[in-house]
Amino acid sequence: MIAGKHLIDPMDFSTLEIDEVLSLSQKISENPGDYSKKCSGKILGSLFFEPSTRTRLSFEAAMLRLGGQVIGFSEAGSSSVSKGETVADTIRTVACYADIIVMRHPKEGAPKVASMYSEVPIINAGDGGHQHPTQTLTDLLTITSVKGSLGSLKIGYCGDLKFGRTVHSLIKALSRYSNNEMHLISPKELKIPDYIKEEILDKNGVPYQEHEKLEECINELDILYMTRVQKERFFNEEDYIRLKDTYILDNEKMKNASPDLMVLHPLPRVNEISYEIDSDPRAYYFKQAKMGMYVRMGLIALLLGVC
Secondary structure, three states, rough: OOOOOOOOOHHHHHHHHHHHHHHHHHHHHHHEEEEOOOOOOOOOEEEEEEOOHHHHHHHHHHHOOOHHHHHHOOOHOOOOOHHOHHHHHHHHHHOOOOEEEEEOOOOOOHHHHHHOOOOOOOOEEOOOOEEEEHHHHHHHHHHHHHHOOOOOOOOEEEEEOOOOOHHHHHHHOOOOOOOOEEEEEEEEHHHHOHHHHHHHHOOOOEEEEEEHHHHOOOOOHOOEOOOOOOHOOOHHHHHHHHHHHHOOHHHHHHOOOOOOOOOOOOOOOOOOOHHHHHHOOOOOOHHHHHHHHHHHHHHHHHHHHOO
């Protein structure tokens, strides 16, 4: 049981607990009406210190579809943080009003700090370039709904692997399942951080290869996880402009891919996936976005102990 726990890092849950979330989320996706009153009388505190569309709205939609209510803010400027209030004091206050809190923050580690001061469950909705565990749960639910398993897969991660918190979180999660193989595709400037290779891949004996060209491995992949080059993570705009168009997935590249390939993307995209790919049956990123709402419904329900 995960009732009352915080979710800050994908590693906070065991694989059994992750499977519990995925199993409930799958049931909700099949019969959402059966869960429409599970959170009646409950309140979600939605604290987004950084802009978000999919994550914020999917959390809020999840709580509303469970019969609960939502309070909060969508930017730091509309909160008392703009007056100098600390994260700790904000959390202590909101925990007086809400039964569960979801939080996105530009500073790495801020949700962890929040969890130290909260009497209600804290869900990390993204902290800087660090972690994004509910996107990871979304990715895992999408994968298992199509592939039927989270093991024995060849996964390619393409684009910004240095700052991409969704990539870091998903690598952590999939490294816990057997016989997975990772392909890390990026320019030299955006390579995966060494700590991910040393503390996650090497420590768990997960085979991996690094590539600078997508064409080097796309024909081997079961899953291709595309990411955008994130302008907001760069200090130097010239570097961003130089690298932003490094990898663009189009029909020409897809000719060499398996007919069973899954193309995933945490969204938003800029131009790293051509719009011509949207009609390809191997494109799963909009199904992935919908799965995000169901997995957050399952997570909220379990953390609140109502399912």
